[in-house]
Amino acid sequence: MIRLAERDDASEIAEIYRPFCEDSCVSFETEAPDAAEMASRIEKIRARFPWLVCERDGIVAGYAYASPHRERAAYRWAVEVTVYVHSSHRGKGVGRKLYHELFARLRDQGFYKAYAGILVPNPASQAFHEAMGFALVGLYKNIGYKLGAWRDVGWWELTLSPQIDSPPDPRSPCR
Numbered sequence: 001m002i003r004l005a006e007r008d009d010a011s012e013i014a015e016i017y018r019p020f021c022e023d024s025c026v027s028f029e030t031e032a033p034d035a036a037e038m039a040s041r042i043e044k045i046r047a048r049f050p051w052l053v054c055e056r057d058g059i060v061a062g063y064a065y066a067s068p069h070r071e072r073a074a075y076r077w078a079v080e081v082t083v084y085v086h087s088s089h090r091g092k093g094v095g096r097k098l099y100h101e102l103f104a105r106l107r108d109q110g111f112y113k114a115y116a117g118i119l120v121p122n123p124a125s126q127a128f129h130e131a132m133g134f135a136l137v138g139l140y141k142n143i144g145y146k147l148g149a150w151r152d153v154g155w156w157e158l159t160l161s162p163q164i165d166s167p168p169d170p171r172s173p174c175r
Contacts, residue, residue: 010039
């Protein structure tokens, strides 16, 4: 079941995200946020963008959300997206289902472009995003230092909807 994330999901979301902060370079955060911090992030994101969870057998199997691509007004039709799936649910379609629902909601809101920043190399994430329709548009070389080495980040782009002249501002998400 895909649904909007709630503050009560923060603990499970924090546990999914923790290993990406502490044990890998996938996230450039070096300290995993706790449940309280994650609840605050959910609340902040949900004011403007969807934050979704995939629930399986009563537990959060993964989550995906959108956030501003940049803060300048002219960027307001573009979003950055991310998806994280619990290790026991990877390879079972959770990420794909989350992204399909997220993209549908973003289109309904009036967004045109989605961007994903991905640690390079990360063959699984790169292949997943390309299978979802993303294309590589750029590479930041040696942009972050984590776990004893400089790391590259690639940026992938997905066109959500055809662009139009004089687009209306994106709408707030449904609650």
